[in-house]
Amino acid sequence: MKQRSILVAGLLFSAGVLAGAADNVSVQDPYVRLAPPNAPATGAFMVIRNNGDKDVKVVKADNPVSKVTELHTHVNEGGVMKMRPVPAIEIKAKGEAVLKPGSLHVMMIDLKSPMKEGDTVPITLTFDDGSSTRVDARVVRTTAAPAATEPRQP
């Protein structure tokens, strides 16, 4: 009996640990821009929605395709584009973060091998509470109208 209650307590505890920011987050329209030949880096874009009541932060991203994964943004200063790493991407409670060309992106640096259109890249987003979520992003040859800015299909 005592053992069983320890087991139950243990299960409840692990459920509590697992229930983190990741559970309240949904990701829409993830895609990776097909890297041109010889381009050592490319970007992944998506809309991260926080359905929870607390602000969350993406503090890390990972993927198996590039040696390094960073969180970056762009600042446009009078027509000069400045790309900079950011420590985290914040998503307000009931809000969303839009990762899109010319703005926030998951930067994939030093691609291990050339990618193909249609490949799927599993991207792991880690949140500030240690929870994480996996996003399967398709590799897309982007034209001037990237998927994330097209009207969503109903």
Add this chain to the structure above:
Amino acid sequence: MSERVLSVIAGLLAALVLGLALFWQPEVTERPLPRAAMPEGGDFTLHSAAGPVALGDFRGKVVLLYFGYTYCPDICPTSLAATAEALKQLNPDELARVAVILVSVDPKRDTPARLKEYAEFFHPAIVGVTGTPEELAAVAKRYGVFYAEQKVATAGDGYVVDHSADTYVVAADGKLVGRIAHATPPDQVAAIIRKHLYPP
């Protein structure tokens, strides 16, 4: 004021905002350069995988110039894809009268051979060139292009290159005539090219 009136006003405002968002498409995205501020532009020679490329080689053609680098994961591909899409909208006769030159401002990493494949991925008509730091600085100065290597905490060799993201338009007579802002849609890029192909 009653709540009813307020909500009608709110509704009208919302409709106005929505209407603007849906239908307002500013016509002019090519920034006309004020005479006084017009950089001098002019001829230059840089290096492609196939040998030297001079702006003068393209006299008689409308030339689009873009300054970027292959480590650029987002801005350069967005601009180059828009230009490539615009080229696809031209008929063969028009296309034959247009040239696009990608100038890499990151010669440490971008060799002419690397640039060739990179540029042709977007469109076979795009020529990739680069040069020595001195050659690039001279061209950039004459075209009013800003670029600067910035040390940042990133894995990509520890630097990124800040750069002007406009596309520069050189008319058939070799004169710098305008700039196309970053993220201009392909239709508008094509319209700007045609404007210079058929001068009044």
